[in-house]
Amino acid sequence: MTKQDILSLLKAKLGAGFMGSTEPIHDQLWVEVKPEAVVQAVEILHRQTPARYLVSVGSDERDIKKRFAVYHLFTFDKDHFFITLDVTADPHTPRIPSITNVIAGANWSEREIRDLLGIQFENHPDPRRLILADDWPAEVYPLRKEFDYSQKPESHPEQAYKFKDNPPGTTVVAMGPYFPVFEEATYFRLYVEGEKVVDVDYRGFYAHRGIEKLGDQTLTYNQIPFMAERICGICGFVHNVSFCKLVEHAADIKVPRRADFIRTIMLELERIHSHALWLGVAGHIIGFDTVLMQTWRMREPIMWLCEKITGNRKTYGMNLIGGVRRDIPRTLVPEIRTKMNNMEKEWLAVLDAVKDDTTLRMRLEKVGILNKEGCHEWAAVGPVARAADLDMDARKDHPYCAYDAVDFKVITADSNDVWGRTVVRILETLESFKIVNQSLDALMELPEGDIITEIRQDIPAGRIAISAVEAPRGEDVHFLLTGGNNRPERWRVRCPTYPNLPTIPDMVRGEQVADVPIIVGSIDPCFSCTERMEVVDVDSGKIRIYGQEELSSWTAKHS
Amino acid sequence: MDILKIFLYLLVYPGLLFLFVYSTFVEWVDRKLYAKFQNRMGPMHTGSHGILQPIADFVKLMAKEDIVPKEADKKLFNAVPILALTSVLTAGLLLPVWHFSDTFQSATSFQGDIIVIAYLLSLPSFAYFLAGWASASMYAAIGGVRVLTLLFAYEVPMFLAILSPAVMAGSWRLAEIAAYYQANPWHLLINIFAFAVAIITLQAKLERVPFDIPHAETEVVGGAFTEYSGRKLAMFRLLADIQMVVGAGLIAALFMGGFPGGLIPGFIWFIVKTLVVVFILSAMRAVTARLRIDQMISFSWKWLAPLALLQLVIVIFLKGYLQ
Structure with missing residues (x-):
């Protein structure tokens, strides 16, 4: 249409x-x-x-x-x-x-x-x-x-x-607010009959940080990318790119092509290590710690690579509006290629091992069903939607950075379950290796050093922009209404977990208690992304640093 | 002389001292193997290659604060770990390690000891259930119920499996069964199905992956042990290790020809054979995901129980044929 x-x-x-x-x-x-x-x-x-x-x-x-x-x-x-x-x-x-x-x-x-x-x-x-x-x-x-x-x-x-009233004949099992399997605070209140989940209620947003408010009131366009990156500890670069794209879109700033490719490479490296992390966590949730240990071992060289490129394992601080702050020198390209090839080989072995594993399939298949209609109703995104045979991927649908210049497939599955989400993620990672390699080819062609556009005028007020960036967890949407004082009038972040999390009640109803953690895990939840928005009091702005001795003396007092 | 022997049996080998030391060693072996399967190093710091780590863990836990929840049934809560530990220690005494003569019967080797040892090994499961019940915690209660459900799944196949070699040997006494297979080593091959079933059900009894359903931390926090801490938790952990040693010893005695040759060779056989069993258990833990309780029950009754029954039928026919 x-x-x-x-x-x-x-x-x-x-x-x-x-x-x-x-x-x-x-x-x-x-x-x-x-x-x-x-x-x-x-x-x-x-x-x-x-x-x-x-x-x-x-x-x-x-x-x-x-x-x-x-x-x-x-x-x-x-x-x-x-x-x-x-x-x-x-x-x-x-x-x-x-x-x-x-x-x-x-x-x-x-x-x-x-x-x-x-x-x-x-x-x-x-x-x-x-x-x-x-x-x-x-x-x-x-x-x-x-x-x-x-x-x-x-x-x-x-x-x-x-909370919702107990349905008759049920007891409450609390998963949260602190629960071993969730790395962050969240509360799923399960109403169970024996081992069967009859209903579920959710309370979250325990970790709001007021980031959007800070964007409205104190930060400037140049500072927000760094704040945006701190929205999430795993897919921070996505938020960072999303925000930069917004402003570039709104003010019609052209980004150098080389910067586009560098962003693409970093986004894909992030996807690779995020999916490796997810597979490990999923393995741990269902008691298969060998998967956890092996995938995290494979992930480690990627983290070192990120550090070599940007100076940090995570939270790279690479982006500014108009481009990136660090170049990837040609001398580094061969090393990145080697690491990609090594990991790709190991990842194929993982695919082989996972594909035929009986116990994994027993636990993951036909669990946590969410079909096409359900996804449309809840506006689910990312691997959850792609596992329900919805062909959607912001990289193809709203091409940004250099995704228009690289060749890759959008992976879908039609099983609607946790297994489908697992397969989608594993295969997607293989596509990421392809994208990185193609981007490296482009880097070899493009002139070194041309990585940022200087912005000479103010960003005009009253402009509107929307950006969608495909995070490892799904599509990350940012909305911007520019304002005066060199900062947004309104900046809204909709991370991928935000639409995916409310689908959980539909997915777990009627399942067993034992399946709830892996179902929640299957959306790759990221609560800190979702919960950006309570006002944090910074008090007088004075900083006091407590030394080890002071802290220990406190501990002694309280024990 | 006999009195001295019995005291040694009770306190040194295979009694308290040996079971404690060897079970920590077995835990170390298990952790090291599991780590190797996962490209890790496992414990490295306490002792050579971390060999003293399980003892260090035990001592540390013993020194930790021991909390009894306000709502808990205190007497039961306190008694359960001791009860369970005692039962597996007693079970350890029944292993035919010191090769008592086949004719001489004593308090630790008698007709029917195979049944007693099987029941003593089952007692901890009831203790876990009671622990979960007494804790007055939601996770502990779910864990406790799961312990019992799991018990119903694996107990029958396990009993059927350990009875097959006994039927073949025509005795209810572990020492005699071991002696029979030492005399006819080829007959060990007959029990191959029962051996597989026994190993799998032992893993379930020990509540290790893929059968760690009752205390799956990602589902029910710590299961029946959620509220336990300090000394009592240390006892539970020690008992799990000892249960592994005794379970492995039982399988070695029944399916691997026991521990012949008197004290020293018998001791070496014991170590070697139990470590083989532990190796299989560790490998199983490393290559599987946790099953759901309903999957475990159907697996048990669809595969394990029929396999054990088939074994029993084979044994009965062969026995008739061989005589």
Whole structure:
């Protein structure tokens, strides 16, 4: 479907609800709709077109446009463009209809907007708190502009989070908030009958860091890439590239080709080590520690390689808006090639071993089913969606960096289960080796040193951009509305776990308790990505360093 | 002289001292092998190549704070580790290591000791269940129930498997069974299916991967041991090691011809044969993923039990034919 088709369809169906449209950037369509018409508009996009829901973004625009705004983001993967439904909410009593009854995947986005901006969504099926801590006072909305990022509201410990009631005849098994298998804090409350999971409730967002708020209020365009990289400890480079792409898109900055290839190489190295890490963790979850030990051993040379290229094993600090900070010299290319070839050989051996392993297949097959329809409903992304035979990959659908110049396949499977996700990840890694090798060829051709474009003017305010970058866990979406003072007006990060995590209840219902960890593991959850958004108090800004002796004396006192 | 011998038997070999020292050694071997399978080095620092690491771990755990949960059934909670440890230590005494004469019966070697040792080895499973019950913790309760479910899965195939060599030898006394196979080594080959079943069910009894379902840390934290710490946890860990030694010894006595030749050669045979069993157990641990409890039950009853029954039928027919 072309943009014109969509526009005429929406115009015809919505009538007076359609307020106008623009094309801020070539791959975007911006449609303003009246609040009354938004549910119908979403229904048309979701049910009658191949559009895929991404995320909803709330924005406090009372200063500039006298309104709160909610943007519902969709993508047309095969036609390579995004469409945004722009809904205006009243600046004093913001209230718009909820779209969660049409798209289940909008559940979290809307609750997040409600928590942080105070925009109410009518008819939301599950209006409980999502982001804010239990003791956060009601009616205090941290993402509103008048709320200072360093402000610390009073605690209200008497407020309690209400979990779902036990279904009759069930007992509660708590997986979380701290549980051996989850590296980060998260809470799955299982309602079980014997070993069977009847229902599940989720409470998360224990680790918000207020990164988006910092982007709105204190950081500048040059600092945010480094902050963005700290969103995630494993796929940080993805967020970093996503943000740089946003600004480059919005301000129409051309990146040197060499920088594109360097970014591509780093993104793929990240995918390789992330998938190796995942396979190991998955093995550990089902008690197969040999897989863990072997894949992590293979992963180690890649980590050293990253350190050699960037100076760090992780959190590379490579990107700036306009390009990258370090070149990959030609002298390093042969070593990267050798490491790639070695790992590829070992990875093929892993594939061989995993493919025919009886116990692995017993544990992974027909477990954690999420089919095509379910993925569409929850807007699931990445290997979860690809294992449900959905051919989607931001690298192909919205080519960025140098992905238009390299040849690779999008791996899909049709088994809808954990096994499918495993196979997709293993085969995807093989494609990554190909991409790195092709990018290295390109690096040998391109002139050394041309890696960054100097930006001479300010980034103009009021520009809009969306970027989608394929992280190892799925598609990472960033949204940007540029503002004054050399910083964004609104920057929204939707990491891949954000749409994937709410699918867990559907996947585990009816399964055994023993399968829950591997099912949760199968989406490769990354809670710190998902939970970016509580305000952290930095106090007076004074830093005090505690020495080992002081710390030990504390320990002695408390023991 | 006999009194002295019995005291030595109880306290030194194969009694308390030997079982303690050898079980820590076996744990070290197991850890080293497991590490080798995974391209790791395993323990390296305590003693030569970390050989004293299991003892260091034991001592350290003994010194740790021992917490009893407020809600727990305290008497039961405290008694269970001792009960379980005692039962496997007693089982160790029944191994025919010192080659008592076939005719002389004593408190540690008598007609029917094979049944007693099998039951003594099963007692820890009930102890684990009680431990889970007494802990008043959700994870411990699930772990405890899983222990029992697992027991129902492997216990019958295991008993059938260890009875086959006894039926073949025509005796219920371990020393006599071992003596029979020492006299007819080729008859060991008859029990090959039962041997496989016995090894697999021993792995299940020891609750090691792929059968570590009751205390799978990624599912139920520590299972029945979730609330245990310090001394009591040390006892549970020691008992698991001793159970491995005794289980391996039982398999060696039944399926590998026992430990002939008096004290010194018998001792060497014991070490060699149990280490062979431990090697198989370690390898199994390294190359499998954990099964689910329902998969374990169906595997047990679909494959292990019929295989053990088939073995018994073979043994009965062969016995008739050979006589």
